[in-house]
Amino acid sequence: MSPELRDKMTRISAELGDLGVDPFGFDPETTKFAAVPLEWLYTHYFRVQTFGLENVPEHGRVLLIANHSGQLPFDGMMIGAALIVDKDPPRVVRSMVEKWVPRLPFVSVLMARVGQIVGTPDNCRRLLGREEAILVFPEGARGISKTFDKRYQLERFGTGFLRLALETGTPIVPVAVVGAEEQAPSLYNLRSLAKLLGVPAFPVTPTFPLLGPMGLWPLPTRYRIYFGEPLRFPGRGDEEDEVVEAQVEEVRSAVQHLLERGLAERKSIFS
């Protein structure tokens, strides 16, 4: 671990209980170990470039709303790493993970210890109440499992995050990840097989399932992560769907604009 990262990890604040974890299961000590491979992926593998990181407030509640892609959630990990490696003071981002993740052995424990939480509205509300930074992928599984021909086209956004933002008076920072779409180009999603296996998607990529599970390992594309200016909306969260959907559309188009900017600025997928 680099001395800078070590220093930042010690500056991460958390309200810990007597046994070293916070009430949600976040453990800074375990997170230190996880930070080592994460930093390697961040600086050496995906060689992440960030833009507009100053748009993420240093303190206080904030919702990061990002596009979701790449079959496996490396995009979430890299956004989390960006806020620690490249931001000063560092911030721990807690992402709202899919409801089936706690069913997975080992993964469930690792997720909890590094501060990730099941994406229920109650959990989100509670964390915002503790002035935390929350990462939400409103496209959910629809986004991450989309096929290569749909790359950088945003799927439908859910409205839950916006109602929570209105209810809790939380600013929304739109986030775009460019580069994750090409890490595992999915040619086809075998939906029936996915259903049979009880997983959200079964992608067919040039390397998966051909090379076995390792075929899901991402290609070393270069990530560019854009953080947009914070958006604030008036309202209390109990408005009609029509009103909220219009506001969701504003967030969605903010993410879309950042994506287009990123695609225009990058010269090649791998550099």
Next chain:
Amino acid sequence: MVTEQDKPSDPPRPSFPSRPRRDVVLVSGGAGRLGRLVVQTLHREREVVAVDRRPIHGLPKDVTHVRTDLRWRAIEDIFRRYNVEAILHLGLIHNPRAEDDQYRFNVLGTQHLLDLAAKHRVPKLVMLSSANIYGPHPDNSLFLTEDAPLLGAENFPNIRDLVAADRIVQSFFYRQPDVETVMLRPVHIVGPRVKNAPANYLRLERPWTVMGFDPMLQLIHEEDAVHALLQALRPGVRGVFNVVGPGEAPLSRILSTLGRRPIPLPAPLVRGTLERAFRLRMTNFPAPEIRHIQYNCVVDGSLARRVLGFEPQYGLIETIRSVLGHEE
């Protein structure tokens, strides 16, 4: 019994007309380990009548023991003989084997007690339910509030009577606004005396764990649970409350605090083996209970802190270590 409530005045009471009836607190389930602890604390302040169908050992001398089944008519005599100021209902059977008539005992016994409370205008009723009735589920929010759905019996049908009893008391709460009803749903109660599944599990030298899972658990010391029950007895308090001890911790850290060396096994293997061992009566841990060491069932105790004023006296480490103590 609803019509009874509408009558304009007390029915005439022919028995014991001359001497005034003494004020008592009725404690059902007084023979249980927690029940005895409650009685031993409560009798210093109030006169206690303990009801249980089991014999009660080690009761203080000034406590009256009525040995009867909660469903029987004999129990009404207590209401005729004494002025029952409050009922503490701790008398639910939590037997993993659900033998004989546990379902009927818990549901009909609770119903009978509530009917008598309404009929004899008992001003206060405190029921001990459990946070287990929410059930451990992978998609649970952390910190379930009191209005979370009671899904505990979905994967563990043997506790459906406990869920039913909880619901009976909830509806009583609304049907009988004159009775101050309090329901407590404490997290796993542990301590030197109690011998329930979580306390027994923590007493194992080499407990099984489910490989790759490490949920957050909440424990409360038995004396803190008693303390919460006594606070619920205070006049003016009503409602449903989760009761949480000194915080939450991952199972693995609780076990290491106790110096245990757990044996992690894959989930299907634990389940299969436990099912067989349970049938052969080699263990009293029912297989569905392993979900408690696999998924979260973490509740929010802030309402009890705010309204009941409940604060646990025992710290997290003390509470965990309390299972090591021996019964006096």
